[in-house]
Amino acid sequence: DHDGLLKIGHNVKTGYFAQNLEELLNEEKTVLETVDDIAAGEIRTKVRNMLGAFLFRGDDADKKVKVLSGGERSRLALVRLLLEPHNLLVLDEPTNHLDMRSRDILKQALMNYDGTLIVVSHDRDFLDGIVSRVYEFRNHSIREHIGGIYDFLRRRKIENLREIERKDITPPEKKEDDDSGNISSGRQKYLERKDYERSLRRLKNKLEKSERKIENIEKEISLIDTLMNSPGHLTEASREFYEKYRELKEKHAEEMDRWTQYTHELEVFLNEDE
Structure with a gap:
């Protein structure tokens, strides 16, 4: 666990994607109504394009939220978040419950995002190309690593992010029967x-x-x-x-x-x- 003080800078508008965000959608609204409610000004002109990019095309926009699948709801929640006037997005495991196609769409949208991203994820392929620095929380301290996710993995001499957790919580394995001679x-x-x-x-x-x-x-x-x-x-x-x-x-x-x-x-x- 890490404790600290968070200070929000001037004019910073933060958007947050939690893993249960799709559960907070109004089931009686249509797809279009769900995103049109929060779009303002020039952003309103991008609503249809954004929905199309996230596979809500044509008559899909008139579907009610209550008939959408779990994956579709996640995509809709992400569209809503990306259309809001935020300049800082905090994403908590955004690829959970997304199929491969939806994950790729989200990644492309985030790569085109003009603001700042803070992403909590164990998905190294998703993070590749999105992040430009990695913050490692370890031994009650925080270390900043400049570069992409694979630069970080190479420096730490590991293959995936979960290996860090395993090293931190798993004791060294004991060698058994070294001298048994039964098998080399x-x-x-x-x-x-x-x-x-x-x-x-x-x-x-x-x-x-x-x-x-x-x-x-x-x-x-x-x-x-x-x-x-x-x-x-x-x-x-x-x-x-x-x-x-x-x-x-x-x-x-x-x-x-x-x-x-x-x-x-x-x-x-x-x-x-x-």
């Missing part, structure tokens, strides 16, 4: 490495499979959205579309939960074994 140290390390690689592949495959499912479900939802918004679909047959829509939304929510679980499992695995 080199052979043991080889077997451990092969087992590690198999487990890592298994976890990555589960995550990639889940992401493909999410993408396919979202395509189906988008297709039904288009059909339901077309004239002539308030017929008896349209009930099937609404039922299919509901089922797809449930499948999407379930798969997003699995994706979150697999992501957590992979993070824990890397934290324990790297």
